[in-house]
Amino acid sequence: MSTANIDPNKGDLFEFLCRMGDNTLVLGHRVSEWCGHAPVLEEDIALANTALDLIGQTTLWLDLAGKVEDAGRDADRLAFHRDVWDFRNLLLVEQPNGDFGQTIMRQFLFDAWHLSQLTALMESSDAQIAAIAEKSSKEVTYHLERATDTVIGLGDGTEESHRRMQNALDLLWPYVGEMFVADAVDEAMVAAGIAPNPASLRPAYDTLVNDVFTAATLTRPESDFGHRGGKSGKRHSEHLGHMLTQMQWLQRAYPDATW
Amino acid sequence: MSTANIDPNKGDLFEFLCRMGDNTLVLGHRVSEWCGHAPVLEEDIALANTALDLIGQTTLWLDLAGKVEDAGRDADRLAFHRDVWDFRNLLLVEQPNGDFGQTIMRQFLFDAWHLSQLTALMESSDAQIAAIAEKSSKEVTYHLERATDTVIGLGDGTEESHRRMQNALDLLWPYVGEMFVADAVDEAMVAAGIAPNPASLRPAYDTLVNDVFTAATLTRPESDFGHRGGKSGKRHSEHLGHMLTQMQWLQRAYPDATW
Amino acid sequence: DPQERAFQERINAGGKIEPKDWMPEGYRKNLIRQIGQHAHSEIVGQLPEGNWITRAPTLERKAILLAKVQDEAGHGLYLYCAAETLGVSRDQLTRDLLSGKMKYSSIFNYPTLTWADMGAVGWLVDGAAIMNQVPLQRTSYGPYARAMVRICKEESFHQRQGYDIMMKMAKGSDAQRKMAQDALNRFWGPALMMFGPSDENSVHSAQSMAWKIKMNSNDELRQKFVDECVPQAEYLGLSVPDPDLKWNEERGHYDFTQPDWDEFFDVLKGNGPCNTERLAARNKAWDDGAWVRDGLMAHAAKKRAAKLAAE
């Protein structure tokens, strides 16, 4: 990845950075919705911690996106003043929290991709991206460990916890495929040595999640059909718009205020 | 009521009209949240119908409020561009839908007050208010009939439906008192022959709801403690702000658009 | 079979079949499937539009949208009644919807993402529905034909309202125009799919047309729809997302690109963007409402018993 070094189109790089930042923004928001409502105090703390890391990463990615775009938008402007069609997060991360099992399964499916993406980005030809990836990967290593343990603990727990985890997996699996599909933006990133080819991350991902599902006594769904439209922004789910009403209301209502 | 006829302070009249219009706006919104999710098709239709009536009444009240205020705000401007502290609806109507029983109990407790308020307003010294009240009272007569039948049907239905209706009543009863407490605005309305003294509506209300609770085999809560702060705007519940994020997002995000 | 022949001749002569008339099992079954599916579509169709009721931009728009969704529920009711005349209960049909055994129109498995989608749904989705339904006013089964008459009247009203929303958006601010174009981009293909696959691939077509429970070929209606929509899109100043779209002087029709039929079959299999959510929402409404239905029935039974005892 670090061998090539063609200067990418500014627009492609901006898109790529929004994808990274919107994933953490949207997932961070979802996780923060749990605040005060987790099944046990330790989980309240851990979920808040995860959300906190993701919001921090968002600031890094979206500030850099704003710098690349060079149109006077910073991370806050990007986070709070775009409408659904401008969001570039994976459909997976905008899915609702559901029960705790659904939240943790979503986290695990994302973290497993996120960590390998960040690990690859640490070798990016873009030093700023490599630096953000390095910092983030430490946090995400911990997220993945926790999510893995919890998926295994609940998958291989009681009959009810097993059933709920299997339901969560069945529900969320169709959102996994989108992570690994490349488009023109990805190709431009690969050509510039900035980011890995999404498809190249799949084999390791499959190995990891298969091992975890086995330990968790969960059955991986047979179909690998994958919904698309989040990372391209072409067709998000209805959930994102509802999230934005909450996330952006204050900034939309008081556009001139500083906070 | 129609004997006195002192010209009221414009501000008081504006407040009063906002109270009427905000009640119907907020309750109409809540009821519309059911759309597509009711327990049976006939209820989907009936709930949509109720919401529709309430939204229609909102337009009448808030347009009149805007005319009285004479600052260039129409019903839409008032509905979609005020923040929580400027809302004057009863706390009752902003309470969440809960289960269907809670929704219907809220409707009944409100309708019973609403109809007697509108009936009194038909005698208002203000002809425009009397006209809106007359039109609305026809719709609300029907709302009250339906809500009454449903409260009785579910209260005196199965054990489960009885339990749920009693829970709903216990939960919502503390929001009834606010309807009957007069403040300076009410006193100004009484003095001007515009609106009845809120307290004067209580005896008939008590008779009505007691009869319905008896028929529904429900026990009226002992305490008549009543929460306040909605109609004065001093302290709404946390629910209203969340409702506004949804209700007002589009108008806040695109303040220059016409729709 | 002379009974079947007489039945067919009556249909050929333009006669109506009524509930008490004899009819072939296949006719009954096909009608139940078709009417039921249509009823389910009205019910599930409440969801994508209901999604924007709480975010409507003005009180008037909110009222119009509420009224529209209410109409759809009403259509569902007429259609379930029409199906009941064929000897299947609404509860049975509902259970078949909720279990996934019966289908509803695939279009409702697409999400509504901006306010412009309320325009696009009214304009294109109701537009396509009308195109399908107007001929069904002349369908051979009496109760179905009569339900269609009422429904078509309201649907064309809805379509005009949808087009009116699109107009406001297309003639509005830059952001609004962008929303309108984006909505058209997302709904064009799915709307074309509403007429079903090309006739050569359609399972039920020939027999259904003989029985007059299907009045036109899928391709015929799709062409008619395209011919009607393209000038409407032009009037809005929006571009139809089909680079190969052009007027064919010779045919007197627009040539256009077929929608993505792989996507269509994917959605049919349950892989549409919202299949899972739509069915989950309906199932939840049904399950959460069980105590209400039970409660009201128990009360009605008590009242009947009391009345009997008093007599």
Next chain:
Amino acid sequence: DPQERAFQERINAGGKIEPKDWMPEGYRKNLIRQIGQHAHSEIVGQLPEGNWITRAPTLERKAILLAKVQDEAGHGLYLYCAAETLGVSRDQLTRDLLSGKMKYSSIFNYPTLTWADMGAVGWLVDGAAIMNQVPLQRTSYGPYARAMVRICKEESFHQRQGYDIMMKMAKGSDAQRKMAQDALNRFWGPALMMFGPSDENSVHSAQSMAWKIKMNSNDELRQKFVDECVPQAEYLGLSVPDPDLKWNEERGHYDFTQPDWDEFFDVLKGNGPCNTERLAARNKAWDDGAWVRDGLMAHAAKKRAAKLAAE
């Protein structure tokens, strides 16, 4: 009782009582009540602030608020641990919270209605909490005193963050200033109530002070709080909602109006604006989470069993 006398003398001499030391039943019970109530307050206290995490105005503010609420959960954890050293389990304390048998600070029964409330809660509520807690770093029970040291450090940080939010709001746009004043208006009285009723009406005061599990009188702390807050409000350009507030040269303190004690007792009885919701939210979290706790315990048991079998 010589044992009790020795115990009291040790306290008088500034000694610390540790978990394994003998202690009077009343001391233990009072401490459990006080520490448990404090822990519950941290837990329930997550809710009013959690209410704005998803609506925070900037990424930084969102992160700060998340960190703060996380700290509160952490404080809850320390305090439950401190209580556990007295022989009561966290689960037991939780059940007593959820059933309404144990209390939490009444302040959390007030709603948070605008972003300025995040400022007011930090400034006034954490401010009042610190005023109560700083002296408790010297309380006689060792584990409690040590928990307080950690907690106070973080709380004073939270208070500064709250004041910083108020500053931004008070120096911001008209709407922001209005929000800030409105927040102060709503939280001033409830904050004064946080010190408890006047000492003559306080049940546990005298004995608790002798045992050094209460270090100052309620009125004394309330006065100190007012004296500190009034100049801070002035600096913000906000007015304290008390028309009779004025500096009393002679006393060297501000004279101020007592909060509405009827309201205080109403809230205590369960009639605060949010009592029902707060308890319902905690009960729902607990009930909905039962399968998670059970699942993780079952898994841990399986792992232990497997490990044992392997040995």
